[in-house]
Amino acid sequence: MNARAQIIVQLSPAEMESFSELVRALESGAPPHAGIAIGFDRFMAILCEEPSIRNVVAFPKTAAGLDPLFKSPTPVALDVLELYGLQPKTTIRAS
Numbered sequence: 001m002n003a004r005a006q007i008i009v010q011l012s013p014a015e016m017e018s019f020s021e022l023v024r025a026l027e028s029g030a031p032p033h034a035g036i037a038i039g040f041d042r043f044m045a046i047l048c049e050e051p052s053i054r055n056v057v058a059f060p061k062t063a064a065g066l067d068p069l070f071k072s073p074t075p076v077a078l079d080v081l082e083l084y085g086l087q088p089k090t091t092i093r094a095s
Contacts, residue, residue, distance in 0.1 A: 008084065 044056040
C-alpha cells in the first residue's frame, strides 16, 4: 500500500497488510453486480416483515439529513480538509 493511504486511514503497516488483498483486487475496479444489489436495510425489512426500511435502519437520519446519534455532520477544521486535499464549497454553521 502506498504511504498516502496509510496516512489517511491511520493504520500501522501490520494492520494495512491485512487489507492488501482487498486493495489489490479493487485495483481492477469494483466487481459487477448488474444493479440488483438489494441493500442490507431493505433485506432486514423483508426478513422482519416491516413495511418500511425506516423501522430497521441501524443509523437513522432526520429529514434534514442529520444523524442524532453521532451528532453529524459536524464542521471540519480547514487544516483537516487540507490534509486530504479538500476545499469547502460552502460554510455550514453549527447550531
